Amino acid sequence: MSLYAVQKLIYQLNRDPRVREQLAQDFDGLLAQYELSEEERNAIRDPDIGLLYVMGVNGQLLMHYAALRGFGWNAYIEAMREGERKYGPVRTGLYTSAGSRS
Amino acid sequence: MSLYAVQKLIYQLNRDPRVREQLAQDFDGLLAQYELSEEERNAIRDPDIGLLYVMGVNGQLLMHYAALRGFGWNAYIEAMREGERKYGPVRTGLYTSAGSRS
Amino acid sequence: MSLVFAGVCSHAPGIVGRKDRADPVLRDGLYAAFERMRLAIEAARPDALVVIAAEHFANFFMNNMPAICMGMGEHYEGPIEDEAWLGIKRTRVPGDAQLSKALIEEVMNDIDLAYAQEWKFDHGISVPLHFLTPRYDLPVIPVNINCQGPPLIPLKRCYEFGRALRRACAALPQRIAVIGTGGISHWPATPDSGRINEAWDRAFLDKFIGNRREELLAYKDEQTWREAGQGGFEIRTFIAVAGAAEGHTGEVWFYAPIPIFAVGCTIAVMRLRHEDE
Amino acid sequence: MSLVFAGVCSHAPGIVGRKDRADPVLRDGLYAAFERMRLAIEAARPDALVVIAAEHFANFFMNNMPAICMGMGEHYEGPIEDEAWLGIKRTRVPGDAQLSKALIEEVMNDIDLAYAQEWKFDHGISVPLHFLTPRYDLPVIPVNINCQGPPLIPLKRCYEFGRALRRACAALPQRIAVIGTGGISHWPATPDSGRINEAWDRAFLDKFIGNRREELLAYKDEQTWREAGQGGFEIRTFIAVAGAAEGHTGEVWFYAPIPIFAVGCTIAVMRLRHEDE
Numbered sequence: 148m149s150l151y152a153v154q155k156l157i158y159q160l161n162r163d164p165r166v167r168e169q170l171a172q173d174f175d176g177l178l179a180q181y182e183l184s185e186e187e188r189n190a191i192r193d194p195d196i197g198l199l200y201v202m203g204v205n206g207q208l209l210m211h212y213a214a215l216r217g218f219g220w221n222a223y224i225e226a227m228r229e230g231e232r233k234y235g236p237v238r239t240g241l242y243t244s245a246g247s248r249s
Numbered sequence: 250m251s252l253y254a255v256q257k258l259i260y261q262l263n264r265d266p267r268v269r270e271q272l273a274q275d276f277d278g279l280l281a282q283y284e285l286s287e288e289e290r291n292a293i294r295d296p297d298i299g300l301l302y303v304m305g306v307n308g309q310l311l312m313h314y315a316a317l318r319g320f321g322w323n324a325y326i327e328a329m330r331e332g333e334r335k336y337g338p339v340r341t342g343l344y345t346s347a348g349s350r351s
Numbered sequence: 352m353s354l355v356f357a358g359v360c361s362h363a364p365g366i367v368g369r370k371d372r373a374d375p376v377l378r379d380g381l382y383a384a385f386e387r388m389r390l391a392i393e394a395a396r397p398d399a400l401v402v403i404a405a406e407h408f409a410n411f412f413m414n415n416m417p418a419i420c421m422g423m424g425e426h427y428e429g430p431i432e433d434e435a436w437l438g439i440k441r442t443r444v445p446g447d448a449q450l451s452k453a454l455i456e457e458v459m460n461d462i463d464l465a466y467a468q469e470w471k472f473d474h475g476i477s478v479p480l481h482f483l484t485p486r487y488d489l490p491v492i493p494v495n496i497n498c499q500g501p502p503l504i505p506l507k508r509c510y511e512f513g514r515a516l517r518r519a520c521a522a523l524p525q526r527i528a529v530i531g532t533g534g535i536s537h538w539p540a541t542p543d544s545g546r547i548n549e550a551w552d553r554a555f556l557d558k559f560i561g562n563r564r565e566e567l568l569a570y571k572d573e574q575t576w577r578e579a580g581q582g583g584f585e586i587r588t589f590i591a592v593a594g595a596a597e598g599h600t601g602e603v604w605f606y607a608p609i610p611i612f613a614v615g616c617t618i619a620v621m622r623l624r625h626e627d628e
Numbered sequence: 629m630s631l632v633f634a635g636v637c638s639h640a641p642g643i644v645g646r647k648d649r650a651d652p653v654l655r656d657g658l659y660a661a662f663e664r665m666r667l668a669i670e671a672a673r674p675d676a677l678v679v680i681a682a683e684h685f686a687n688f689f690m691n692n693m694p695a696i697c698m699g700m701g702e703h704y705e706g707p708i709e710d711e712a713w714l715g716i717k718r719t720r721v722p723g724d725a726q727l728s729k730a731l732i733e734e735v736m737n738d739i740d741l742a743y744a745q746e747w748k749f750d751h752g753i754s755v756p757l758h759f760l761t762p763r764y765d766l767p768v769i770p771v772n773i774n775c776q777g778p779p780l781i782p783l784k785r786c787y788e789f790g791r792a793l794r795r796a797c798a799a800l801p802q803r804i805a806v807i808g809t810g811g812i813s814h815w816p817a818t819p820d821s822g823r824i825n826e827a828w829d830r831a832f833l834d835k836f837i838g839n840r841r842e843e844l845l846a847y848k849d850e851q852t853w854r855e856a857g858q859g860g861f862e863i864r865t866f867i868a869v870a871g872a873a874e875g876h877t878g879e880v881w882f883y884a885p886i887p888i889f890a891v892g893c894t895i896a897v898m899r900l901r902h903e904d905e
C-alpha cells in the first residue's frame with residue numbers, strides 16, 4: 148500500500164546526507180516520519196533487502212540502500228534471489244510482469 | 250547572476266523547517282551553502298526586502314520571507330516601494346516589463 | 352462523455368482569510384455563487400473532482416518545474432498556509448490514485464505530464480475546496496499549471512491539455528468534475544497588490560464563456576502582464592477548462608472586483624449537458 | 629539546419645568503473661568507437677551538446693516526476709556516484725542557460741517540458757561525457773526522459789520531442805549536437821543483472837539506424853520488459869534522437885555485449901549531412 152513511502156525514504160537516504168545522519172542517530176524517529184506498515188518498517192530496519200525487492204522497490208533505489216547497509220554487490224543480488232524464494236514473486240512496481248530468467 | 254540561488258534559499262526557508270532552524274542558529278553557515286554574491290548575501294541577511302524585490306525575487310516567495318523576518322503586510326509593501334525608489338526598477342524576473350501603475 | 356461538470360473560480364487567500372474586511376454585500380454574493388457551484392457539482396454526481404490550479408511555490412520550484420503536473424496520491428494535505436491567516440483548517444483530502452493513474456496514462460498520449468504521488472495544497476486549491484467540498488468527502492485530483500516561473504507553457508498547450516483531459520474522461524467509466532482556479536487580473540504580492548482591471552476581466556470572461564478558442568489563445572503574456580499583472584498568467588487554468596469544455600459555452604455566475612480580496616472574484620460554469628453551439 | 633550531430637551511446641557505470649575486468653579486445657573496441665564519436669562531434673563544431681539521458685533517481689522522484697525535463701543551468705555537477713566506483717572524478721560541467729531557455733521556449737510549442745535550473749549528473753550523463761567531452765570544455769544541456777517510474781511517456785511522444793528539438797535547433801543560430809544515452813536491453817540492479825539480449829538489441833538498432841519510425845514506435849513496454857528488461861525502457865532516449873534525425877539514417881559504429889559492463893555496448897551515429905533517403 149505504501150510502496151511510495153518506502154521508496155521515498157530510500158530515495159532521501161540516497162540523496163540527502165542529513166537523512167542518512169538521522170538514520171545513524173535516531174532510526175525509529177526517522178521511520179516514524181513516513182507512513183509505513185509494520186512489515187515495511189521492519190524490512191527497512193532489518194534490513195530485509197529481499198523483502199524490499201519483493202515489495203516492488205526499484206533496484207536503482209534499492210541497490211544504494213543495500214550498499215549503505217553494508218551489502219556488497221554479490222550479497223545484494225543474492226538477497227533479492229533469496230527474497231523471491233522466501234516471499235514469492237515481486238508484488239508490484241516495475242518488476243511484476245512475468246518474465247523468463249536466463 | 251545568481252537570482253536562482255537567492256530564490257532557492259528563500260524557497261527552502263519557506264518550505265523546510267530544518268532550513269529555518271539553521272537560519273536561527275547559524276545564518277552565515279546557511280548562506281555559505283548557496284552561491285551568492287556579496288550584494289545578495291547582504292540583502293538576505295539584513296534583510297533588505299526592497300533590494301530582493303528589485304533583484305527579481307518572485308513575490309510569492311518574498312512575501313513569506315518578509316513575514317518570517319517580522320515584516321507585516323504593510324511594511325512588506327512599503328519595503329518594495331522603497332526598494333524601487335532606492336535601487337531603481339526591478340532588474341530581472343517576472344516583474345521587469347514596463348507597466349503602468351494605478 | 353464522463354466529464355460531468357466544468358467551471359472556474361477564484362482562489363485568492365483573502366476570500367476566506369479577510370472575509371470580515373470585505374463589503375458584506377459583495378462577499379455574500381460571492382459566497383452564494385460558490386454555494387451554487389457546490390450544489391451544481393453535487394447534482395452532477397461526480398466520482399472525483401479534478402482541480403486545475405496554479406500554485407505558488409508550494410510543491411514546485413525551478414529545480415524541477417513541470418509545465419503541467421497531475422497528482423497521483425492516495426490522499427493530499429493542505430493548506431500549507433497558516434490556518435488562522437487563511438481561515439481554513441489543515442486537513443487530509445482524499446485522492447484516488449488509481450483514477451489518477453488512468454487519467455495520466457490517457458492524457459500522456461498527447462500531453463507530457465509530470466506526475467506527483469504527494470502534494471501539499473496551498474490556497475490555490477484549498478480555498479476552492481473550502482467552499483466546494485467542505486466535508487472533504489469527494490476524491491480530489493490536483494493539477495498544476497506553472498504560471499509562476501518562466502518559461503511558461505503556451506496557452507494553446509493549456510487548451511490542448513483540457514481537450515486531452517476531456518478525452519481521458521470519456522475513455523473512463525467514472526464521472527469526473529473539473530474546475531480551474533486562478534486569476535483573473537491581479538498583482539499579488541507586489542506593490543500593486545489590490546489592483547484589479549475590471550474591463551480586462553470582463554472581456555476575458557466573455558471570451559471564456561463563449562469558448563472562443565482563437566480569441567482565448569491570442570493573449571500574449573507580455574500584454575497580459577502589462578494589463579492584468581503577473582497574476583493574469585493564471586488564465587492558463589481557465590483556458591484548460593475551456594479546452595475540456597470545447598464545443599460548449601457557459602455563463603458567469605458571479606463577477607465583482609473585491610479589493611480586499613485582491614482579485615476580481617469570479618464564478619463561471621460551462622453548460623456541458625446542453626449542446627448550445 | 630543547426631542540428632549538426634546526432635548519435636547514441638551506452639552509459640552503464642561499468643564501462644569506466646569496471647574497465648579492468650572486461651575482455652580487453654571488446655573494451656578497446658568500445659573505447660575506440662567512443663573516441664571516433666568524440667572526433668565526429670568535434671568536427672561538427674557544435675556550440676553545445678544536448679545529452680538526452682535516462683537518469684536513475686539522481687534528481688527526479690515520484691514526488692514530481694517529469695515526463696521530459698531539460699536543464700536550464702549555468703553549470704552542472706557530476707557524477708553523484710562514488711568517484712572510485714564509477715572511475716570518474718566529480719567536476720563542474722559548463723551549461724548555457726540562455727541557449728537552454730531559447731530551446732525550452734521553442735520546444736514548449738509542442739512538448740510540455742519541465743525545466744531545471746540545477747541538475748546533478750549521474751552515470752547516465754557522466755559516462756558519455758567522460759569519453760566525449762573529456763576536458764569538459766563544451767557546454768552541455770541535459771535532458772531527462774523518465775524511464776524509471778511509470779506511468780512512462782509513450783514512445784511516440786519521445787519521437788515528437790526529438791522532432792521538436794530539431795525544429796528548435798533550426799530556429800536558433802547556434803550549432804547543436806545531440807546524443808541519446810541508455811539501454812538497450814539490460815536488467816540493471818535486478819537478479820538478472822548482466823543478462824543481455826543480443827538479438828533484440830541488433831533488431832532494435834537496425835530499426836534505429838534505418839530511422840523506421842513506425843517500427844520504432846511499435847514497441848510495447850510490456851514486451852520490452854519481458855525481452856529486454858526494465859533497462860530496455862531507455863530506448864526512449866534513442867527514439868528521441870531518431871526523431872531529431874527524422875528523414876536521416878545512420879550506422880552502428882560499435883555493438884558488442886560486454887557482460888561485466890551489464891549491457892550491449894553501443895555507439896551509433898546518424899548521417900545528418902548527407903540526405904540519404
Ligand SMILES: [Fe+3]
Pocket residue numbers: 362405407475533534585
Ligand atoms: Fe494564484
Ligand SMILES: [Fe+3]
Pocket residue numbers: 639682684752810811862
Ligand atoms: Fe540507465
